[in-house]
Amino acid sequence: MWRRMAHLDWGFLHARKHLMELVCPAGNLPSLKAAVDNGADAVYVGFKDDTNARHFNGLNFTDRTFQRAIDYAHERGRKLFVAINTFPTPAGFRRWKTAVDQAAEAGVDALIVADMGVLDYARERWPELRLHLSVQASVTTAEGIGFYHDNFGISRVVLPRVLSVRQVAQVVEESPIPVEVFGFGSLCVMVEGRCLLSSYATGRSPNTYGACSPASHVRWEETAEGTDTRLNGVLIDRFGAGEKAGYPTLCKGRFRVGEHVFYALEEPTSLNTLSILPTLRKMGVAAIKLEGRQRSPAYVAQVTGVMRAAIDECLKNPENYQPRERWMRELESVSEGAQTTLGAYHRPWQ
Amino acid sequence: MKLSLGPITYFWERREVLDFYEQVAASPVDIVCLGEVICSKRRLVTFEDWLAIGRELEQAGKQVLLSSLTLLEAASEVGALKKLCARQDVLVEANDVTAIQLLTAAGRPFVTGPSVNIYNHRSLRLLADKGLKRWVLPVELGLETLQELQAQRPAGVETEVFALGRLPLAYSARCYTARSHNLPKDDCQFKCLDYPDGRLLETQEGGEFLVLNGIQTQSALTHQALMQIPELQALGVDVLRISPQHQGTLRIIGIFDSACNGAALEPLNEELNSLLPVGACNGYLLKRAGMDHDDTQAA
Numbered sequence: 001m002w003r004r005m006a007h008l009d010w011g012f013l014h015a016r017k018h019l020m021e022l023v024c025p026a027g028n029l030p031s032l033k034a035a036v037d038n039g040a041d042a043v044y045v046g047f048k049d050d051t052n053a054r055h056f057n058g059l060n061f062t063d064r065t066f067q068r069a070i071d072y073a074h075e076r077g078r079k080l081f082v083a084i085n086t087f088p089t090p091a092g093f094r095r096w097k098t099a100v101d102q103a104a105e106a107g108v109d110a111l112i113v114a115d116m117g118v119l120d121y122a123r124e125r126w127p128e129l130r131l132h133l134s135v136q137a138s139v140t141t142a143e144g145i146g147f148y149h150d151n152f153g154i155s156r157v158v159l160p161r162v163l164s165v166r167q168v169a170q171v172v173e174e175s176p177i178p179v180e181v182f183g184f185g186s187l188c189v190m191v192e193g194r195c196l197l198s199s200y201a202t203g204r205s206p207n208t209y210g211a212c213s214p215a216s217h218v219r220w221e222e223t224a225e226g227t228d229t230r231l232n233g234v235l236i237d238r239f240g241a242g243e244k245a246g247y248p249t250l251c252k253g254r255f256r257v258g259e260h261v262f263y264a265l266e267e268p269t270s271l272n273t274l275s276i277l278p279t280l281r282k283m284g285v286a287a288i289k290l291e292g293r294q295r296s297p298a299y300v301a302q303v304t305g306v307m308r309a310a311i312d313e314c315l316k317n318p319e320n321y322q323p324r325e326r327w328m329r330e331l332e333s334v335s336e337g338a339q340t341t342l343g344a345y346h347r348p349w350q
Numbered sequence: 351m352k353l354s355l356g357p358i359t360y361f362w363e364r365r366e367v368l369d370f371y372e373q374v375a376a377s378p379v380d381i382v383c384l385g386e387v388i389c390s391k392r393r394l395v396t397f398e399d400w401l402a403i404g405r406e407l408e409q410a411g412k413q414v415l416l417s418s419l420t421l422l423e424a425a426s427e428v429g430a431l432k433k434l435c436a437r438q439d440v441l442v443e444a445n446d447v448t449a450i451q452l453l454t455a456a457g458r459p460f461v462t463g464p465s466v467n468i469y470n471h472r473s474l475r476l477l478a479d480k481g482l483k484r485w486v487l488p489v490e491l492g493l494e495t496l497q498e499l500q501a502q503r504p505a506g507v508e509t510e511v512f513a514l515g516r517l518p519l520a521y522s523a524r525c526y527t528a529r530s531h532n533l534p535k536d537d538c539q540f541k542c543l544d545y546p547d548g549r550l551l552e553t554q555e556g557g558e559f560l561v562l563n564g565i566q567t568q569s570a571l572t573h574q575a576l577m578q579i580p581e582l583q584a585l586g587v588d589v590l591r592i593s594p595q596h597q598g599t600l601r602i603i604g605i606f607d608s609a610c611n612g613a614a615l616e617p618l619n620e621e622l623n624s625l626l627p628v629g630a631c632n633g634y635l636l637k638r639a640g641m642d643h644d645d646t647q648a649a
Contacts, residue, residue, distance in 0.1 A: 087469035089491065090498035117472030138467070139447060141422050147451035151476070162523035167423050190520035190567070191421055194465055197519050197560075199490050200569055200640035203633065207490070208469065232639060235553040251520075256552040257530040257562065264530060264551055264562070265522075344523035350535040 034301035039308030042079035055210030085134035136193035142174035178286030185291020272340035274323035354381035361542035471502035478504035515593025
C-alpha cells in the first residue's frame with residue numbers, strides 16, 4: 001500500500017513538473033524558505049542593487065545569503081532563478097555583468113533578463129546558461145519572442161499583464177518556447193518595461209533604478225480632513241478620516257478627470273487567476289509566477305501554499321476544479337485593497 | 351541637425367489629418383513619421399490614405415516612414431504589422447520588437463522609435479548589426495547618458511532625440527479615455543475624437559499631471575529641449591523629433607528650425623512655451639524627474 005501510494009505520488013510530481021511550474025518570489029532568506037517549504041517549484045530572487053526590478057531598502061540577497069538560498073532550494077530539489085531585469089545605461093553596465101557572472105558561477109537554474117545588451121553578454125559569456133525573458137522586456141507576440149529566441153537562445157518568456165486569455169492562448173500556441181504568466185500579486189496595469197509614470201514624477205525609473213513609486217519620495221500628510229499621500233510632492237490620493245490610507249503607487253491613486261474624482265487608471269487591487277487555472281493549463285502555459293519579492297515571508301508562505309494546492313487540484317482534476325472559498329479568502333486577505341481581479345485576462349476589465 | 355515630425359499620437363478627424371500634412375509638406379521638417387501608433391481601432395485615415403500622404407510628402411522632399419503600433423495585442427494587429435513590414439516601398443519605424451523581428455527576417459533596414467528600449471551601447475550595437483539605421487533615445491534618458499551612448503555609437507547609425515511633445519509615459523491593455531466615460535474598451539464610441547490633445551488628468555488639488563490618450567498615458571506638461579539645442583548639437587545628435595499637437599505645430603517646427611540655424615534661443619523659448627497646451631518640462635534631459643522644468647541651467 002505504501003509503495004503504491006509512493007508510486008502514485010511520484011507520478012503526480014512528475015506530471016506537475018511538466019505541466020505547470022509554480023514560480024514564487026523571495027526578497028530574503030526567510031521568504032525563500034517559506035516558498036520552498038510551501039511548495040514552490042522554483043523561487044526567483046534578486047541581488048542587493050539596481051540590477052533587478054525590486055530594488056528596495058532591506059531587500060534582496062548578498063553573496064553570502066545568495067549561496068545559502070541556492071543551497072536551500074537545490075537540497076530540496078527546487079530551482080532558483082535570478083532576476084537581472086532592469087536596463088543598464090553604459091556607465092553602470094559593469095554592475096549587470098557582475099550580477100550575471102555571480103549568478104552563473106553560483107549555479108543558478110536560470111536568469112530572468114530584459115535588456116538586449118545584458119542578454120547578449122550573458123549568452124556570450126555563459127553559452128550553456130538558461131535564460132528567461134523577463135516581463136520587463138514587454139513582449140506580447142510570438143514574433144517578439146522569436147527575436148529573443150533567435151538572438152539569445154532564451155528558453156522561456158514571461159508575458160506582460162496586458163493580454164486577454166484568448167490573446168495569451170494565441171501567443172502560447174505560436175511561441176517557439178514555453179510561456180510563463182502571472183498568477184497572483186500586485187497588478188501592473190501598464191505594459192511592463194515601458195512604463196515611465198514613476199520616473200516622470202520622481203526621477204527614479206523602474207527601468208534603470210528598479211523601483212516604482214519609491215518610498216524615498218513618499219510623503220504621508222495628516223490634514224484636517226484626513227490623510228494626503230504624495231509622491232515627490234504630487235498628490236496621489238486623499239483619504240477621509242475613517243479611510244485606511246494606502247501606499248501612493250502612482251497608477252493606483254484617485255485623480256480628477258472631467259467632473260469626476262476616481263481611480264482613473266486602476267483601483268488598488270491584486271491579480272488573482274485561481275478561477276482560470278484550468279484554462280491556463282489547457283492552453284499549455286508552462287509556469288505560473290507569483291508577484292511579491294517586496295512582501296513578507298508570511299505573505300510568501302500563504303500565497304505559495306494556496307497556489308500550490310490550487311495547481312495540484314487543477315492538474316489532478318481539471319474538469320471539476322473550482323477555486324475553494326478558503327483559497328479566495330486567504331488570497332484576498334493579502335491583496336492590495338483586500339480585493340482581487342482577473343485584470344486584462346478578463347476582457348471587460350479592459 | 352535635421353528635424354523630424356513624429357506620428358500623430360491622437361485621434362483626429364480625417365480631414366484635419368489631410369490638411370495637417372498638406373501644411374507639413376511646405377514646412378522645414380526633413381523627416382515625417384506617419385501611421386497610427388496607439389490604437390488599431392482608429393481607422394478614419396486608412397492605410398491607403400497614409401501611403402498617399404507619404405507620396406505627397408516625398409514629392410515635397412521629405413523622408414517618410416510608417417510608424418508601427420506600439421503595443422500589439424490582437425492577432426489582427428500582428429497581421430496588419432506583417433503586411434506593413436513586407437512592403438518593399440515603405441521605410442518602417444519599429445515601435446516594438448515584433449516589428450524589428452519581422453523587418454530583420456525580411457532583410458530590411460529599420461529605424462526604432464522612442465518605445466524600443468535601447469539603454470546601452472551593447473543593445474545599440476546588436477541592433478546596428480541587424481540593420482538599425484536610426485534610433486530614438488528613450489525619453490527618460492538624459493544628456494549624460496546620451497553622451498556615453500554617442501561615444502560608442504556604431505558607424506552608420508543616426509541618433510534622434512525626442513525634443514518636443516507630451517511625453518509617451520505608458521501603455522496599457524485598458525483604454526483610459528473610454529474608462530473616463532465609464533465605457534468599456536469594446537464600446538468606446540471613439541471618445542478619443544473629442545480630445546485632440548488627449549484628456550487631462552488632474553490631481554485632487556488641481557495639478558495638471560497626466561493626459562489620457564486611449565490606451566496611452568502621456569505627461570500633461572510638454573517636454574521641450576529647445577534650450578539644450580547647442581548641447582545636442584555638440585553631442586552629434588542627428589535629428590530632433592517634434593511630436594504633433596493639435597494647434598501650433600507648424601509654428602513649433604519653425605521655432606526649432608530657427609533655433610537649429612543659430613537664432614537667439616531665449617525669445618524663441620518664450621514663444622514656444624506660450625504655444626504648449628499646459629506648460630513645459632525638461633527634467634529628463636537634466637537627469638531629474640521628467641516633470642521638472644529648468645530653463646536656466648546648462649546641463
